[in-house]
Amino acid sequence: MGAPYTARCACGSVTATIRGEPVGVRQCWCRQCQQISAGGATTNAMFRVADIELNGELATHGYLADSGNTLTQSFCPTCGTAVMGRSSARPHLRTLRFGFLDEGHGLAPTAAIWLDEAPPWATIDPALERFDRQPPAPPS
Template sequence: MTESITGACFCGSIRFRFNQPPVAKRACWCRDCQYLSAGNASINLIFPLASRELEGEVRDYVSLSDSGNTMRRSFCPHCGTPLFSTSSSRPEMVVVRAGALDDRELGKPEGFIWTASAPSWGLTDTDLPSCPNQPPPVAAR
């Protein structure tokens, strides 16, 4: 039995739960993520969308990403915490922003993506795999 993975936004009006481990954990240095993450890479866990339980009403912002996919980013309308994103290229998956996890130790990334978009001082871990732009889609584990 897998322990569930839980999280919430800063103000607590949105809570979520996944009852399975993530299929991937990555740090993303794309330009869009630098806006969302106050200048840093975003730390993301990817889960099957069907495994998400959500309490509270998120608001969405839809935009075209550097990869050419339509991205729907969900945030708390009260406190603005970035929580989720989904991509038109793989609508069955949801990306969770690791800052919202109750156990932030779970966010340790397995690799870095979009490193070509990082500023010159952008930190990556040279022991982990890194991809200069969009990696191949993740498969369900």
């Protein structure tokens, strides 16, 4: 396992190749991630912008998050697959959704964040580092 990683949306209109290791892999339970994921957490790998080669058109939605950062979420405009997010606090990183990454990548989350907003039925792997809200930024 390891870089390069490849990614593809459900319809194939958006693809990516990532030539570098993620700086962090997290599960996020914030309300907006529940909306993206249809009710659960999102699972995400944060990669450096310089390592990502993205092909295809994206639809985007930006908003002011509870963290105080402006988040911009990207989707395939044809099939709706969640592709990635970017935060105004971390312009050098993109948060790629596990559902966009091709299978066999071998990555797994090490932390669960925004547990304050998780539904009561959520099951959190006890092996994960836990954060009730936004954790400190990963190293650049």
